[in-house]
Amino acid sequence: MNRLGFIFSTLLLLVALGASTLFVVDQRQFGVVYALGQIKEVITEPGLNFKLPPPFQNVSYIDKRLLTLDSTDNEPVLTAEKQRVVIDWYVRWRISEPTEYIRNVGTNEAAGASQLNRVVRNAFQEEINKRTVKELLSLKREALMDDVKNEVLTQVRGAKPWGIDVVDVRITRVDYVDAITESVYRRMEAERKRVANELRSTGAAEGEKIRADADRQREVTVANAYRDAQKIKGEGDAEAARTYTEAFGRDPQFAQFYRSLDAYKASFATKGDVMVLDSSSSDFFKTMRGGASANTSK
Template sequence: MNRIGFIFSSLLFVLAIASSMLFVVDQRQFGVVFALGQIKEVITEPGLNFKLPPPFQNVSYIDKRLLTLDSTDNEPVLTAEKQRVVIDWYVRWRISEPTEYIRNVGTTEAAGASQLNRVVRNAFQEEVNKRTVKELLSAKREEVMQDVKKEVLSQVRGAKPWGVDVIDVRITRVDYVDAITESVYRRMEAERKRVANELRSTGFAEGEKIRADADRQREVTVANAYRDAQKFKGEGDAEAARLYADAFGRDPQFAQFYRSLDAYKSSFSKKSDVMVLDPSSSEFFKAMRGGVAVTAAPKK
């Protein structure tokens, strides 16, 4: 029984030693083998690999993928016209030479990102100091990014190369500091209010002009209509008078009788009307007394 336990324990020990000598490198990583603190080997291809068990050899992994570094510093930068602006940016970079990276930067991606952030920030500050706000917001923005990229590459490829490649540098935002931004917004708001008030005044003046013109046209139309109505009325009255004159001229006695009837009708328009006259001597009732003989008009 003791012999079986010994064999089993030995087998477990051998398996533990074997597992410590085997390691897998992922396709997204570099495998760096250290021997007593010194870089022994850098494995760039994915797969199963062998090394000596600890403490003779150890392995660490470094990301080989394209990494993104975003700006985290909101410290304002002065432009050529001494305007304080805040710039947001990002950098796309990768570790290309693990040996140089570990020797000159560190063993983690965070170490490289920290140092790269400092270099990019200084490069942006230097380039922004040479340009105006208008240039940063115009077509020269691309030129600024290219110049920053060149400056960063010259730093990371200097006397002690970092073993990294800077693929791209991009500006995501250029803005004034909060105090200036608030002032700019207030000026913009005041300008918009001025334009709005000017438009309202112009619209009110145009409205008054349109209303005055409409009133004038209404008065002219009403006057013309009244003139035409009076003209037509006068023509009608003239025509009626002519017809009356023509008809009454043919039979004067009938005309007198007809006018007397109109006078009676006007005098006694209501049942309560009272008229005090002497029928025997008044000419008003002459037609009723038969003083006017109504004769027919002669036939022609």
């Protein structure tokens, strides 16, 4: 029984020892084999590989894919005309030489990103100091990004190469600092208010002009209508007078009777009208007296 356990334990130990000598490198990674803390070999191709068991040899992995580094600080940068602007940028980069990268930068991607962030930020500051805000917002921004990329490549390929390749450098945003932005917004608001007030004043003046013209046209129309009405009324009165004259000329007594009736209507328009006359001697009631005598005789 003890012998069987010993054999089983030995087999397990051999399996564990054999497993510690095998490692798999993914197609997205570099496999770095260390021998007593020194780089022994860098595996660049994916597949199954062999090494000595720990502690004689160990393996670590570094990402070989294209990585993205985004800006993390909002420190303002001075332009050529001493304007304070804030920029956002990103860098696309990859590890191309794992041995140089580990020796001069670090053993993981975070170490390279940290140092690359500092180099890119300094390069942007230097290049933006040479350019105006207008140039940053125009097509010349492409030249700025190319210059920054070349400067960063010069830094990482210097006396102690970093073992990385910078593929692209891009600016995603250029903006004034908050204080300047607020001032610009206030000026824009004041300008818009001035234009709005000017438009309102112009509109009010135009409205007054239109109303004055409409009032003038109304007065002219009313005056013309009144003139035409008076003309028609005068023609009607003339025609009526002619008709009355013609009718009264045929029968003078009827004319006198009709006019007396009109006088009576005008004199006794309301029940409260009172006249004090001598009915026996006044000619005003002559028609009435004549009508009464006529009725008596009948």
